[in-house]
Amino acid sequence: MDGTHMYLKTVTSATAQRMKLLGSRLRADPGRPARVWMRERWRSLALLGAAVVAVLAADLWLYTCGFDGCPSPAEIRSFHPVEGSQVYDRHGRLLGQLTLVRRINVKLDDVPADVRHAFVATEDRRFRSHDGVDWHGAARALVHNVTSMDVREGFSTITMQVARNTFAARYMGERSLRRKFLELRLSRLLERSLTKDQILQLYLNVIYLGNGTYGVEAASRDLFGKHVGELTLAEAAALAALPKAPSVYTPRRHPRLARARRDLVLSLMAREGYITPARAAAAARQPLRVARSVWRPTLGHSYALDEVRSVVDSVLGADALDAMDVVVATTLDARAQRAAERAVRDQAAAIDRRARSGARRSSRVQGALVALDPHTGDVLALVGGREYEPGGFDRALDARRQPGSAFKPFVYAAALGAGFTPATMVDDLPVEVEQDGRVWTPANYGDDYTGRITLRHALARSSNVAAVRLSRSVGEARVVDVAHRAGIASPLTPVPSIALGAEEVTPMELVTAYAAFANGGYRVRPRIVDRIETRDGRVLWHAPPASAVRVLDARDVFQLTSMLRSVVDEGTGHVVRDYGVDGPIAGKTGTTNDGNDVWFVGYTPSLVAGVWFGYDTPQSLGAGAAGGSLAAPAWVRFYVRGWDETGSEDDWTPPSGMVSAVIDDETGYLANEWCPSPRREWFKAGTAPTEYCPVHTEPDVWWGEEIGRRLGDAFKRIFHF
Numbered sequence: 001m002d003g004t005h006m007y008l009k010t011v012t013s014a015t016a017q018r019m020k021l022l023g024s025r026l027r028a029d030p031g032r033p034a035r036v037w038m039r040e041r042w043r044s045l046a047l048l049g050a051a052v053v054a055v056l057a058a059d060l061w062l063y064t065c066g067f068d069g070c071p072s073p074a075e076i077r078s079f080h081p082v083e084g085s086q087v088y089d090r091h092g093r094l095l096g097q098l099t100l101v102r103r104i105n106v107k108l109d110d111v112p113a114d115v116r117h118a119f120v121a122t123e124d125r126r127f128r129s130h131d132g133v134d135w136h137g138a139a140r141a142l143v144h145n146v147t148s149m150d151v152r153e154g155f156s157t158i159t160m161q162v163a164r165n166t167f168a169a170r171y172m173g174e175r176s177l178r179r180k181f182l183e184l185r186l187s188r189l190l191e192r193s194l195t196k197d198q199i200l201q202l203y204l205n206v207i208y209l210g211n212g213t214y215g216v217e218a219a220s221r222d223l224f225g226k227h228v229g230e231l232t233l234a235e236a237a238a239l240a241a242l243p244k245a246p247s248v249y250t251p252r253r254h255p256r257l258a259r260a261r262r263d264l265v266l267s268l269m270a271r272e273g274y275i276t277p278a279r280a281a282a283a284a285r286q287p288l289r290v291a292r293s294v295w296r297p298t299l300g301h302s303y304a305l306d307e308v309r310s311v312v313d314s315v316l317g318a319d320a321l322d323a324m325d326v327v328v329a330t331t332l333d334a335r336a337q338r339a340a341e342r343a344v345r346d347q348a349a350a351i352d353r354r355a356r357s358g359a360r361r362s363s364r365v366q367g368a369l370v371a372l373d374p375h376t377g378d379v380l381a382l383v384g385g386r387e388y389e390p391g392g393f394d395r396a397l398d399a400r401r402q403p404g405s406a407f408k409p410f411v412y413a414a415a416l417g418a419g420f421t422p423a424t425m426v427d428d429l430p431v432e433v434e435q436d437g438r439v440w441t442p443a444n445y446g447d448d449y450t451g452r453i454t455l456r457h458a459l460a461r462s463s464n465v466a467a468v469r470l471s472r473s474v475g476e477a478r479v480v481d482v483a484h485r486a487g488i489a490s491p492l493t494p495v496p497s498i499a500l501g502a503e504e505v506t507p508m509e510l511v512t513a514y515a516a517f518a519n520g521g522y523r524v525r526p527r528i529v530d531r532i533e534t535r536d537g538r539v540l541w542h543a544p545p546a547s548a549v550r551v552l553d554a555r556d557v558f559q560l561t562s563m564l565r566s567v568v569d570e571g572t573g574h575v576v577r578d579y580g581v582d583g584p585i586a587g588k589t590g591t592t593n594d595g596n597d598v599w600f601v602g603y604t605p606s607l608v609a610g611v612w613f614g615y616d617t618p619q620s621l622g623a624g625a626a627g628g629s630l631a632a633p634a635w636v637r638f639y640v641r642g643w644d645e646t647g648s649e650d651d652w653t654p655p656s657g658m659v660s661a662v663i664d665d666e667t668g669y670l671a672n673e674w675c676p677s678p679r680r681e682w683f684k685a686g687t688a689p690t691e692y693c694p695v696h697t698e699p700d701v702w703w704g705e706e707i708g709r710r711l712g713d714a715f716k717r718i719f720h721f
């Protein structure tokens with residue numbers, strides 16, 4: 001404010017001189033009209049008044065720290081230098097940071113005395129005695145600058161540097177004389193609100209020390225590869241040498257200049273009595289060694305954290321994290337996330353090698369994985385590509401691809417809801433249907449047909465023609481309705497080809513819809529952030545799991561899950577068992593035309609996860625590409641490495657309103673004693689078969705032929721001949 005008062009004094013003096021000049025003119029010219037003299041007098045008084053008002057306004061502006069107002073003592077005391085908002089998984093394990101800030105705040109007690117003394121001796125020798133402004137230093141700097149006719153010396157104290165690097169930047173970003181006055185005002189406020197030790201602690205955490213590091217702890221790790229508490233006297237002096245010109249005195253780029261500046265700091269410490277001359281000399285003889293590697297904070301790059309950041313920005317605002325640190329508690333599981341990333345990366349590379357062995361390709365195979373808690377919709381793992389690309393395309397959330405046979409469960413769910421049963425027979429034979437004014441002839445993989453077959457076996461072997469016939473029977477509109485109610489958000493057209501997954505969906509919505517099969521028929525809403533808190537634990541936002549809404553009959557879901565377990569136990573998803581994975585697992589493979597996309601979506605009582613692989617621009621993954629051989633192995637690796645199953649067979653017990661019956665697995669009738677393939681099947685009350693199998697009757701052939709026939713049939717079922 002002294003500058004503004006000086007300005008007021010100057011303006012007042014100039015106005016007085018103008019009034020004196022007017023008086024002399026009037027005496028020299030008695031004939032000058034009095035009204036002219038009065039007009040000029042009032043003009044001068046108006047100028048003086050305007051000057052007074054301007055100066056008072058400037059005083060008020062500075063006193064109140066501009067239009068935003070000065071920080072309150074409480075705000076000053078609670079200020080926390082930004083370190084980068086941290087993200088934790090569902091178990092409280094650190095996943096990473098949302099913003100890259102190379103700073104680690106430390107308490108003053110954790111900073112060695114040599115480090116503290118080095119900075120005080122170099123930057124502000126009278127720190128403990130002044131009130132925020134070192135007027136002795138200011139006067140010396142003024143004299144030096146005036147005599148040299150240049151700005152050769154500054155007078156910023158530690159308190160002023162704290163003000164500049166915290167609140168002054170917040171209230172006025174540009175460098176200017178007004179900002180310097182603002183620093184003076186804020187320095188006084190800091191001195192009134194904090195103790196000297198608190199100010200010094202802030203300084204040691206906010207000061208920029210080069211190479212993108214802020215504060216002594218980050219700089220210590222970056223330069224010397226150790227905590228600040230482990231620094232020697234020579235290393236402490238090297239740190240204190242940096243604030244004057246971090247890029248000039250950095251030991252990595254300019255070791256000679258850095259050493260000379262370090263030795264100067266040691267001599268200043270000795271001059272101020274912090275160390276003896278002998279210690280200073282001994283430290284000056286030590287070589288200046290720096291760490292080989294540059295320290296980087298754990299940012300935790302991943303598509304999952306990108307989605308977390310998106311949620312935080314939508315809640316707090318896009319610029320909020322630049323001004324404050326928050327703690328984000330997510331639904332993610334750190335172990336599952338690591339396993340998912342590894343599974344996608346390794347399998348994509350394996351598919352790449354397989355595809356390139358058959359043809360030269362310029363693009364790379366991509367993949368995605370989504371894993372949810374089927375009961376809450378909590379996202380456990382999210383992978384949007386084989387390798388993370390900052391700001392890149394997230395295939396888990398945004399890639400809309402054909403699911404192929406992975407869509408068939410919705411066809412079967414619609415059929416079960418319409419009165420069909422797992423034992424209902426359907427023709428697994430070529431079929432022709434009309435679509436878009438043309439005759440469409442869907443075909444099974446490898447043109448393999450078995451004739452009459454139960455719905456259970458049709459789904460297990462992923463019969464295309466059976467799925468189309470079933471969809472035609474119940475109506476494609478019913479299939480679309482079931483898929484949408486379960487969680488598919490993308491538009492679906494009720495055409496015959498929908499039975500084979502011709503309509504595009506994202507991995508996230510497909511896995512979300514499968515959750516309804518795993519949890520008994522409830523639709524869930526994916527959730528990746530549980531709550532956002534301040535560093536001191538104040539909750540800023542909380543997102544409780546959305547109430548699950550029943551969308552499917554529990555009896556239909558139980559039957560469908562039983563059928564999808566057959567896919568894993570004896571069908572196209574048998575690779576899961578081939579890898580030795582036990583326990584209750586249901587799922588479905590998916591492969592699109594020409595092998596452009598491969599899928600496997602599987603679930604247990606506690607997990608539902610889906611894996612997709614393909615090229616960003618659809619093209620074949622190679623001859624024989626299939627979800628069972630290319631996608632399911634990645635699902636298995638993720639499940640084995642990333643998840644501890646908590647569910648059991650007891651979680652998938654029949655709901656009320658169901659009855660069981662032993663049927664002939666080949667004909668769908670009640671089994672008699674001669675049926676070669678009896679199976680216990682569950683039915684909604686009133687839908688179980690009532691007639692015994694008329695095909696398998698008492699044998700009238702030699703018993704050896706009968707045994708051979710039965711063994712042959714069993715062999716065919718196992719290997720899907």
